[in-house]
Amino acid sequence: MAGAWVFAEITRDGPHPAAFELLAHARSFDDDPTAIALGQGATEAAAELGAHGAATVYACDDPVFAEHPGRPAAHVLAGLIEAEAPDVVLFAQTYDSRDVAGRLQGSIGSALMGNATSIADPRHARAEIFGGTKIVDVELAGPAPTLILLRPKSIAAEPTGGTARVVPLEADVPEDIRGARIVERHEESASGPRLEDAKVVLAGGRGLGGPDAFAMLDELASVIGGAAVGASRAAVDAGWVPYSYQIGQTGKTVKPDVYLAAGISGALQHVVGMKGAKRIVAINKDADAPLLAMADLGVVGDLFQVLPALTEEIRRRKGS
Amino acid sequence: MNVVVCAKLVPTGTPTLGPDHLVVRSGTDAALDPGDEYGLELALQLTEQHGGDVTVVSMGPDEAGQAIQRALAMGASRGVLVSDPSLRGADALVTARVLAAAIGMYPFDLVVAGVESTDGYTGTVPVTVAEILGIASVTAVRRLEPSDAGARIERMTERGYDVYECPLPAVVTVTAGSVEPRFPSLKGIMQAKQKPVDRPSLQDLGSRDLTATQTVTAVTDAPTKAGGEVVQGDEAVGRIVELLAEAKVI
Ligand SMILES: Cc1cc2nc3c(=O)[nH]c(=O)nc-3n(C[C@H](O)[C@H](O)[C@H](O)COP(=O)(O)OP(=O)(O)OC[C@H]3O[C@@H](n4cnc5c(N)ncnc54)[C@H](O)[C@@H]3O)c2cc1C
Ligand SMILES: Cc1cc2nc3c(=O)[nH]c(=O)nc-3n(C[C@H](O)[C@H](O)[C@H](O)COP(=O)(O)OP(=O)(O)OC[C@H]3O[C@@H](n4cnc5c(N)ncnc54)[C@H](O)[C@@H]3O)c2cc1C
Numbered sequence: 001m002a003g004a005w006v007f008a009e010i011t012r013d014g015p016h017p018a019a020f021e022l023l024a025h026a027r028s029f030d031d032d033p034t035a036i037a038l039g040q041g042a043t044e045a046a047a048e049l050g051a052h053g054a055a056t057v058y059a060c061d062d063p064v065f066a067e068h069p070g071r072p073a074a075h076v077l078a079g080l081i082e083a084e085a086p087d088v089v090l091f092a093q094t095y096d097s098r099d100v101a102g103r104l105q106g107s108i109g110s111a112l113m114g115n116a117t118s119i120a121d122p123r124h125a126r127a128e129i130f131g132g133t134k135i136v137d138v139e140l141a142g143p144a145p146t147l148i149l150l151r152p153k154s155i156a157a158e159p160t161g162g163t164a165r166v167v168p169l170e171a172d173v174p175e176d177i178r179g180a181r182i183v184e185r186h187e188e189s190a191s192g193p194r195l196e197d198a199k200v201v202l203a204g205g206r207g208l209g210g211p212d213a214f215a216m217l218d219e220l221a222s223v224i225g226g227a228a229v230g231a232s233r234a235a236v237d238a239g240w241v242p243y244s245y246q247i248g249q250t251g252k253t254v255k256p257d258v259y260l261a262a263g264i265s266g267a268l269q270h271v272v273g274m275k276g277a278k279r280i281v282a283i284n285k286d287a288d289a290p291l292l293a294m295a296d297l298g299v300v301g302d303l304f305q306v307l308p309a310l311t312e313e314i315r316r317r318k319g320s
Numbered sequence: 321m322n323v324v325v326c327a328k329l330v331p332t333g334t335p336t337l338g339p340d341h342l343v344v345r346s347g348t349d350a351a352l353d354p355g356d357e358y359g360l361e362l363a364l365q366l367t368e369q370h371g372g373d374v375t376v377v378s379m380g381p382d383e384a385g386q387a388i389q390r391a392l393a394m395g396a397s398r399g400v401l402v403s404d405p406s407l408r409g410a411d412a413l414v415t416a417r418v419l420a421a422a423i424g425m426y427p428f429d430l431v432v433a434g435v436e437s438t439d440g441y442t443g444t445v446p447v448t449v450a451e452i453l454g455i456a457s458v459t460a461v462r463r464l465e466p467s468d469a470g471a472r473i474e475r476m477t478e479r480g481y482d483v484y485e486c487p488l489p490a491v492v493t494v495t496a497g498s499v500e501p502r503f504p505s506l507k508g509i510m511q512a513k514q515k516p517v518d519r520p521s522l523q524d525l526g527s528r529d530l531t532a533t534q535t536v537t538a539v540t541d542a543p544t545k546a547g548g549e550v551v552q553g554d555e556a557v558g559r560i561v562e563l564l565a566e567a568k569v570i
Contacts, residue, residue, distance in 0.1 A: 070447065070457065070459075071451075071456070071457075074451070093443075095443075095459060095460055095477075098443050098444055098447075098459075099444075099447050099457070099459055101444055102412075102443075102444030102445070102446070102447030102448045102451070103447050103448070103450070103451045103457075104451075105412070105413055105416070105444065105448050105451075106416065106447070106448040106449070106450070106451025106452045107451055109413065109529070110413075110533070111411065111413065111533030111534055112411075112412050112413065112442070112444060112448075113534060114412070114440075114441070114442035114443060114444060115441065115442070128542060129440075130334055130335055130439075131334070132542055133334065133541070133542055134337065134539055134540070134541060134542060135539070135540045135541070135542050136341070136536045136538070136539050137536065137537045137538040137539075138534055138535065138536055138537065139534075139535045139536075139537050140533060140534055141531075141533045141534075141535070142413075142533035149442075149444075177454075179455075179456035179457065179486070179487070179490075180456045180457065180458045180473065180484040180485065180486035180487070180490065181484060181485050181486075182482045182483070182484055183483050183484065183485050184482065184483035185477075185480070185482050185483075186480040186481050186482070186483070187477075187479045187480040188479055188480045190479060199567075199569050200564075200567075200569050224564070224569060224570055225570075226569070227569075233496070233497075236497070237496055237497030238497075239497075242479075242480065243476050243478070244478050244479050244480075249441060250435070250436065250441075250496075257567045257568075257569055258563065258564060258567045258569055260560070268334070275545060278567065279563055279566075279567055280545075281560055281563060283556070287550075292547070292550060293547045294544070294545045294546075294547050295547060295548060295550075296547075296548035296549070296563070297548055297549055297550075297551065297559055297560065297563050298547065298548070298549070298550040298551070299550075299551055299552070299556040299559075299560065300550060300551070300552045300553075301552060301553055301556055306556050306557065306560075309556075309557045310556075310557050310560055310561070313557050313558075313561055314561060314564070314570055317561065317570070318570070
């Protein structure tokens with residue numbers, strides 16, 4: 001059977017959740033996929049990767065991968081690929097994994113496909129293009145392995161309860177190809193559920209008019225309980241909220257039970273990140289805003305009136 | 321500091337695919353990718369502060385000359401256009417090989433590109449260029465200053481930002497919103513017409529292996545989500561609450 005590899009991105013909080021989705025994609029055509037985990041916590045992650053279907057996990061806990069993102073990982077992968085000759089390597093379409101895939105393509109000269117949503121076999125996959133309006137079936141040629149980047153949340157992770165064989169790896173990364181090095185990290189403290197995991201996502205856009213109005217969404221989130229606040233890129237670019245809030249093509253993909261957008265017009269690049277929500281509510285004062293047309297419930301109105309009234313009403317219901 | 325900026329011509333509005341499943345690039349309205357203007361602005365600011373020239377490189381149809389003209393009008397000194405009929409349908413690898421070869425013809429300390437293009441958004445071409453050139457790279461950059469080690473770079477992360485020390489030469493991709501791209505002045509537009517635009521042939525570049533590895537075999541419309549109910553004013557709050565209750569989240 002086709003040799004499918006999954007590049008399991010190891011973040012500071014453990015394996016990236018998309019790694020488990022990649023294993024589900026891989027298992028659609030290979031019963032025993034292999035995962036490659038590089039970075040501190042890789043060996044520990046092997047158990048979870050095995051429990052999601054990885055038959056083999058190549059693991060290396062060397063700090064070089066976190067200190068020098070991208071290049072060392074691509075270097076180690078290239079060596080392993082030469083030795084083991086897989087048919088395809090799957091990556092999550094995240095900034096960090098994308099950098100590894102791009103580097104790897106430069107060194108091995110294989111085909112690389114981005115924004116894939118499903119994969120039939122190592123040479124055939126499907127992608128969404130033009131902001132998710134068109135679906136293309138793509139055939140990949142060139143030397144093996146093909147490199148396919150899958151958009152997070154295009155498939156659900158599936159626990160298999162399996163156990164992986166763990167193969168420890170040495171990081172043999174010459175000094176002169178390590179490249180840029182991280183010297184400082186700055187993290188905003190996060191509270192509440194992760195945007196990607198929340199059952200309810202409340203998103204604000206340019207219509208909020210400034211950073212202060214996001215407090216209305218925060219308050220609504222806390223009244224609902226377990227809701228996360230996100231934003232359009234317009235609100236992020238304006239500096240009202242950090243990039244971690246961004247939903248869409250260049251931000252996060254969310255699939256909550258309820259997605260409520262306030263003051264967001266519904267540009268394609270935003271929609272691609274939230275159209276999988278079970279129920280979409282949009283509040284917009286412009287009756288022609290595209291998001292109203294695809295919402296399960298469109299509210300034509302001023303968000304500065306609707307949001308506080310909504311918060312009050314839910315509070316009243318919960319209080320009674 | 322000499323900077324090469326990668327600038328792509330992209331269709332304005334939603335792009336369309338022709339019967340051959342390739343993007344229609346000729347005879348459609350197109351412009352310099354807005355995502356590339358941030359990198360160009362950063363490059364212009366760097367050279368204004370630290371000296372050096374900005375060279376703009378584009379691979380595309382003849383019309384990509386427009387993207388180069390805009391970049392020259394904003395302040396770049398030289399344009400490089402690689403245009404060859406055989407490049408139509410180029411994939412990410414071919415694009416990276418051509419760009420790397422073209423960039424390599426000029427002296428540079430830094431290559432600047434967009435994080436991802438507006439039409440293709442694969443987002444890997446710049447790092448692939450870096451690998452082919454054998455140099456360092458940092459993506460999703462929001463600030464860059466020269467330093468003793470080369471450059472001090474802030475890269476956006478999911479939860480904040482990381483600071484990198486990066487040796488030069490290097491490739492960086494610049495995020496939207498990190499700088500405010502300038503508008504070309506009238507004077508800039510006039511001057512742009514006098515600036516050199518090189519048109520190296522594929523032979524000049526010596527690039528081999530320019531066969532695309534990606535073929536689109538079918539195109540379908542993604543299912544569009546049908547809208548539901550639209551309500552106004554007073555009704556709104558009650559209906560939202562009902563929906564939240566149906567979803568069992570309150
Ligand atoms: C390559 C690329 C990638 C991109 N990636 C993303 C991405 O990941 N995520 C993303 O979101 N965007 C992305 N964009 C940007 C996207 O194209 C839009 O520009 C952006 O989504 C617009 O944000 P917005 O809806 O908040 O602002 P606008 O489009 O300006 O909409 C604001 C809306 O608020 C409404 N409004 C104003 N005041 C009120 C009020 N008082 N009450 C109610 N409604 C009000 C207005 O009617 C309007 O519809 C990307 C663009 C490009 C080119
Ligand atoms: C919707 C769509 C999807 C596609 N998907 C794929 C795919 O998955 N794999 C594949 O191999 N090909 C793909 N292609 C073919 C595509 O033409 C090439 O990938 C393209 O040459 C570069 O991809 P990109 O624009 O997505 O680059 P990105 O990697 O998104 O570009 C990032 C940056 O690189 C620079 N850059 C990119 N192209 C040029 C250029 N021609 N001239 C100057 N600078 C440039 C720009 O600064 C740009 O901001 C796709 C094309 C389309 C239209």
